Amino acid sequence: MISAVLFSGGKDSIMACYEAIQNGHEVAYLLSMKSENDESYMFHVPNIHLTDLISEAINIPIIKAKTKGIKEEELNDLKYNIQLLKERGVEAIYTGALFSVYQKSRIDKICKELGLKSISPLWHVNEEEYMRRIVDLGFEIIITGVFAYGLDKSWLGKKIDDKAIDELIAINNKYEINIAFEGGEAETLAIDGPIFEKKIEIQEVEILWDIDNGIYNVKKASLIEK
Numbered sequence: 739m740i741s742a743v744l745f746s747g748g749k750d751s752i753m754a755c756y757e758a759i760q761n762g763h764e765v766a767y768l769l770s771m772k773s774e775n776d777e778s779y780m781f782h783v784p785n786i787h788l789t790d791l792i793s794e795a796i797n798i799p800i801i802k803a804k805t806k807g808i809k810e811e812e813l814n815d816l817k818y819n820i821q822l823l824k825e826r827g828v829e830a831i832y833t834g835a836l837f838s839v840y841q842k843s844r845i846d847k848i849c850k851e852l853g854l855k856s857i858s859p860l861w862h863v864n865e866e867e868y869m870r871r872i873v874d875l876g877f878e879i880i881i882t883g884v885f886a887y888g889l890d891k892s893w894l895g896k897k898i899d900d901k902a903i904d905e906l907i908a909i910n911n912k913y914e915i916n917i918a919f920e921g922g923e924a925e926t927l928a929i930d931g932p933i934f935e936k937k938i939e940i941q942e943v944e945i946l947w948d949i950d951n952g953i954y955n956v957k958k959a960s961l962i963e964k
Contacts, residue, residue, distance in 0.1 A: 740829050741758050747788050750834025753859075878930035894954040895954045
């Protein structure tokens with residue numbers, strides 16, 4: 739089945755891409771939506787500019803599109819671009835949705851209207867098992883935004899490994915965060931993994947911190963041989 743992945747460069751979209759490949763589907767395209775609204779209901783924002791680099795690293799073509807990020811109206815932009823994918827032969831859209839009914843239901847609706855299959859291979863996974871599996875598979879994921887109690891400035895740029903997951907579980911016990919970040923607690927970036935032909939090397943960053951939340955903004959990065 740010819741597929742495309744709704745792609746942000748974070749852990750969930752890279753895992754959706756991995757699952758599509760594992761399912762034996764041809765991932766023909768990545769679709770990256772760049773929102774002008776930092777508080778978009780649908781789309782990931784921090785470091786979305788790096789999706790080009792990840793596309794090259796995993797050797798899958800990317801289609802980049804813009805949206806103003808206005809609630810509900812941004813769905814029209816998404817539908818338009820998914821229609822373009824259909825015209826290129828795409829039969830299924832993969833997403834990295836974990837628990838967000840808001841996002842999944844709207845993508846499902848768009849796909850149904852266009853006669854495409856909507857696949858969310860990570861839907862309702864066990865949070866801890868999912869995070870451990872990402873690590874066990876060899877994906878290198880870093881945290882690029884924190885927006886919840888218990889996640890301070892020290893988490894920006896931190897690699898998700900078993901120790902970090904243990905710390906997240908402890909924070910969850912105190913603050914009841916979603917340790918897979920589906921509640922918007924944090925944003926992530928994939929820089930290496932089993933489907934990467936090259937690794938992303940981060941060369942320059944700026945930390946943008948505002949009282950109790952912040953972003954790890956990658957200003958310069960390149961691909962290196964593995």
